[in-house]
Amino acid sequence: MAETQKPTAQELRDKDKRERDELHERIMEKERQSKKRVASSSAGDTEGPGRSFEFSNEEERREAIDHIRLMARRKYLGEREVKISDLRGRQVSDAEWLMKGEKLSEAEQQYLKLERDLYDVTKQRMEERGLERPVGYNMPDVYDDDDQKGQNKRFAVLEQRYQQTYDEKWEKNEEQRLEDATVSKAVTKYGAQKGRKENKEKTQYDLILEDAVEFGEAEVVGGNFKAPTLEEGPKAESSDEDEKDMNVPKAIRDERVFKKLKKEADNLQKDRKSLPVYLYKAPLLEAVRDYQVLIIVGETGSGKTTQIPQYLHEVGYSKIGKIGCTQPRRVAAMSVAARVAKEYGCKVGHEVGYNIRFEDCTTDRTIIEYMTDGMLLRSFLNEPDMASYSVMMIDEAHERTLHTDVLFGLVKDVARFRQDLKLIISSATLDAEKFSEYFDNAPIFNVPGRRFPVSIHYTKAPEANYLDACVITVLQIHLTQGPGDVLVFFTGQQEIEEAMDLLSFKTRGMGTTMGELLVLPIYANLPTDMQAKIFEATPPGARKVVLATNIAETSITIDNIVFVIDPGFCKQNSFNPRTGMESLIVVPCSKASANQRAGRAGRVKPGKCFRLFTKWSYEHELDDDNAPEIQRSNLGHVVLMLKSIGIDDLLHFDFMDPPPPETLIKALEQLYALSALNDQGDLTKLGRRMAEFPMDPQQSKSLIQADKYKCVDEVVTICSMLGVDGAIFYRPKDKGLHADNARKNFHKPGGDHMTMLHVYKQWEETGFSLNWCMENYLQNRSLKRARDIREQLVDMLEKVEIEHSSNVNDVDGQRKSILSGFFYNTARLRKDGSYVTVKHPHTVEIHPTSSLFGQQPRLVCYHELVLTTKEFMRGCIEVKPEWLLEVAPHFYQSKDLDGFKGKMPKGQGAASGGFGAAK
């Protein structure tokens, strides 16, 4: 890590010189030993500081040898930027072993010695800082398990073959080899003449420049690492066709704009043809023609999301109806739409558009529409037969989000009575057969992806402390591996903060032997400006280490990641229908997740993934897939929506993986209690109104009931704030106390909902000030989102015919409104100070972040139950027993409240019980 005070250039030079001299001495001293060791070690010997390694093919091996030679030459020529770790991911002992038997020039010999020594020094430094336990990895995907001898034999053959071709390759095509072996970042510096000069000045070595290698232009290098592009498509695809399709209606467009767009689009057409999916265009369209439902399996990078809707448009499906494509995430829908619009040659929102919450970017003439899956689900309320679509593509189906899963059932149903509707289910490999089975054996269409190989390294033994092991692995990578940024997966903010501390502690004072290590956190609750930092380019010579939560698994993609460290855990939310409690607990992640994480290393070039668990546990202990969200969520909202679409028999609804029946029953029960369903299980008028709102049924109920207490405006605000749930307050570890104080300043009598209302009101008064948010440790992004939700809800009020009333001071009215929806969630105080839920007796506590914490109100209504270290009620308000009779007379009876009514002797009435739910 960088020192706090930047040393002067002279100091640096002196220091470098001292270090070099020291090193030189050590080299001399160690030479004999080292020679002995190298000489005595046989192939496959794992002696030395590093792990052993094998090559999967000759080419890799040859590349490694060439690379070492190359590095040696450059180092010999005084290239300062050549790092000790530039063995392209090999360790020093590996290099020594590898070069054994090779004829080594002086430069090469020196280089190896230098490597060895620098390695020893850094290792020593690691040890001094308590890193004495380097994490060992296997490469089981390359190893033939117990076959060390076979390995040796194979190498002998490879070596022989290699020797024949080596010389001419090296001599004739040195430049090419150089480019092959060097990574773009480093070469950019060496490439340009200017850069060289600069380096020369900086260097402290006495240089021999006569035979300096001329380096090629930097751009070439990137090209070498690009995946093979597919130059020519099938002959059947004539360019005329493309030409014709570019004829967007001219009448509606200014000629010049059109020309410009068309030119851009023409260029883009070339890119389009290089996508793997292009090769499959004709057979794909045939398959769509011949079958109503088609499963498309395409890895990332195949171009399916952007291309297939366009192909379908080209052959005329858009004449029958819109071509829809769903995405699980908003940003994905937006960015894909933007890309396709560009390719098509129109503005976003014209022929190509997207539709997400708060932002309907489509018009009458939109023919290709990207949307979030939740949006499509919602549109079923108005258009249950998807009449305006001729094709619907459900993308990223393998992610199995709650919404996609519900869509499957609906869409399958629609396809039965709408023979003209084409369905495309697109997924990454794993679940294809399951999808096919579910959709009545629909054919599976495979499109290969375009990704770089990622080698997987498992630990040899389980790691007791994975956080520690992660940090050590980061350092190991940094000290021994070639260029490329590192991505580490953690389970949450807390872990990330700890890891950052640990990492900075262990790298403190590591000095100049180490390149700079940029440690950057990323998680969803991180303020936006800090999130943006991970997208900034890594400065030359430095290495970026991104500590991420699951957010980096699917939601965001970081450039230039070459190494992934995966401890194999994630936090998962699961819902217990019996207690109605959600719990967020750390669980081992699934194989699918692990592979997804590993894949993040192979986006720019071949990468490596270090898994902090053994291969055995990968194979035997990890589940194949994550449990689909639908099986571990509260389905209240979904059930209400399905009911209002007209699905009556939910227990027999055709789910691909049905949720536990208890969850459905719980949801139905709750809806009945809320009077959204009648005793026949049919939707009531109230239920229909509730379904209009994009919220949980309880919240919808609260909002509708607020009309009665004439405090709609306040409740709307509260609901909006609940909608961004939990992400309002930001609490960085290092400023925890400040953040806590800031939060306490917002506390208002009545409970947490009042606090939220207060926060919003204040924010509004400051003119939605960003600075004010920062001063008070509030997340501006979340508040903005709350404002969006609020606006949407206010718009909806008219539709549902609710008068926009307001009464700021009627705190009781506001609380009664909330209680109308959440009367189910009540808990009363016991004499020992704990709380017990009213419905199913269950011990719970007020969450310490609540404003009611420590106040011990007799009866509270909570927003949700969460299990962390204890079972906590989050979002509490104090309520009065008689309110329950008022807002839920069908649920609570007068006699249930005997213990509470009137004057209750302190600490006794509650304990005497008599307060239970009537049924």
Added chain:
DNA sequence: GAGCACTGC
């Protein structure tokens, strides 16, 4: 006196 993974309408 604890601590919120990630989406979405």
